[in-house]
Amino acid sequence: MMKRQNAPLPDALSAIGQRTTPPPISWLMSEALKQPDLISLAAGFTDNQSLPVAATKELTRQILEHSQHGRQALQYGPGVGNERLHHHTRKILAELDGRLNFQDQTPYNNLLITHGSQQFLYLITEALCDPGDIIIVEDPTYFVYLSIMQSHGIEARTAPMEEDGASIERLEDTLERLTRNGEIKRLKFIYSVTYFQNPTGITTSLEKKRAVLSLLRRYEKSAGHRLYYVEDAAYRELNFPKYNAPPSSLTLDDYRDRIVYTGTYSKPFATGIRVGFGILPESLYTPVLNIKGNHDFGTAHFLQVILAAAIETKVYTKQLNKARKQYAKKCQAMVDALATHFPEEVHFSIPDGGLCLWATLPKYITTGPKSQYFRASLDAGVLYVPGAFAFADDPTRKKPNSTMRLSFGSASVSQIQEGIERLGKTLKSRLR
Ligand SMILES: Cc1ncc(COP(=O)(O)O)c(C=O)c1O
Incomplete structure (x- = not known):
């Protein structure tokens, strides 16, 4: 047979x-x-x-020279990230934001070190969005982020880019339309690449960031929940020597519980050392940390120790x-x-x-x-x-x-x- x-x-x-x-x-x-x-x-x-090949080689040698330090660096680190790198990141952000009184670290408190800012973008999307939800993105925007949205079944609405950031008028039109047709309940946040935007090179002014946040707050009642502003500052440190970039949305104290911020060390230092970070409002910190726990329960510790050492020795600057x-x-x-x-x-x-x-x-x-x-x-x-x-x-x-x-x-x-x-x-x- x-x-x-x-x-x-x-x-x-x-x-x-x-x-x-x-x-x-x-x-x-x-x-x-x-x-x-x-x-x-x-x-x-x-x-x-x-x-920085030679400098990284030397930093690595120094880290591994003392066996106790070496063992620490080669061990798992805390889920939220290395403590030294936390301190340096807060300080760098405060300086970039022109906050001379570094004693007030409140805006930078809920910090999480991630595998690149890319991982952070993935985590925040997972924490806030279900299939069928809506995110407003800039038109055009970072195309890899669009892939995250597509993969999660998230719909996009857009606001076109102008010379100083997304059009507030068109954003308002979009929010108005979403309200009229009852879709606003599915809206979770606006995603904005604020410094030397990938792909247009445009930088968003602080006034625009404030205007976006104010608009989002106005529409929260119709949405039935908080509407967040996700600021992706991946290129922030790469300003050309004579240009002073505007402060981040983290300086807008009135809106602190709606601001999510992400940055990275991979562009300013070495893309192969894939370390980024995110700052979250209090209410989102634990959910995002828990999800990261499931992803990897902490960013590669050795990479974070190298970065902390690079910052301390001024190699980074x-x-x-x-x-x-x-x-x-x-x-x-x-x-x-x-x-x-x-x-x-x-x-x-x-x-x-x-x-x-x-x-x-x-x-x-x-x-x-x-x-x-x-x-x-x-x-x-x-x-x-x-x-x-x-x-x-x-x-x-x-x-x-x-x-x-x-x-x-x-x-x-x-x-x-x-x-x-x-x-x-x-x-x-x-x-x-
Ligand atoms: C706008 C933007 N955000 C985030 C990232 C992710 O960078 P990384 O994961 O290396 O921090 C990139 C990378 O190209 C980017 O262009």
Whole structure:
């Protein structure tokens, strides 16, 4: 008798497992790998040449030199994070916020050290959102965050970016519409990337942060719960030398119980030392800490000890100052090359820090991953991030498709100049 073959069994994926699609970043990386000599103005990497190799080697040696200290560093640490790093983080934040009286640490109290700010973003989303909930994001926004939302079945509404942050008028329109159609109960927070925003390079003013918080408070009654402001300050420390960045929302004492703030050490120091942090209102601290307990019950302790030592020995500040000068130079090279090689019809942002800028092309030239322009740019050996990745699926507006993010983080000055020249040439041949 013939043996009956078993029919293949279906995968036992959860709803999240099924919903989670490959992030656009994997696709961009695979494109880059296909062409090893490609000039990538897409990667969100930091400058490779200036990573603090020798200084980190020396710090590591010092940490491991005394066996007792070494053992401490190599042991699990507290779930909330290393105590020394907590102290330094509070101090750095107070200085950045211009709080000269560091005795008042209240705004920075509920601090949690995480595996990059990315983990914190994931945790806060898990703590606050169920499938079907709504988050308002900036238009455009950090595209990896959009993937977290998509994977959790969270809907997006948007507020377009202006020169000093998201449009308050349009945010109010969105809140009004959500109230009218009864959806406001599903709204949990607004997510804002406030310094040298990825992808536009725009910095949000303190006035705008206050205006957003005031609006959110007004709509809380209709929502039936608190509406939070999640400030993602991942690029805050990367201001170019002459630019003084505005204070964070943590300085707005009247709104303290609605502000969630996240920052990172990975951009200013070394992306391979993937340590970030978050600050939460009292009521959210324990739930988020409990969820982190389930993820990993604490961020890699050794990495935190290295960072604490880097801060104490001033290695951190030296590295940061070097990086800021380097990025200012590379940004200028990109801006100059854009002015020289791109047609006048193209508008581009000129950031005061961070790792990227944003270009808007004439509407008839689309830039998406399937567009002719994207393919022609790849053929010319240059990769950029199609702007469409950074626009959420918002059913209330059409997704723009003629923008691109250009990163000056990892490419060298000569690669930037060459890459922009090639992109410009490819573009000019398509002008009407
Ligand atoms: C806006 C923004 N937030 C958060 C992150 C996460 O960074 P990390 O996890 O390295 O702190 C990134 C990384 O590119 C980012 O661009």
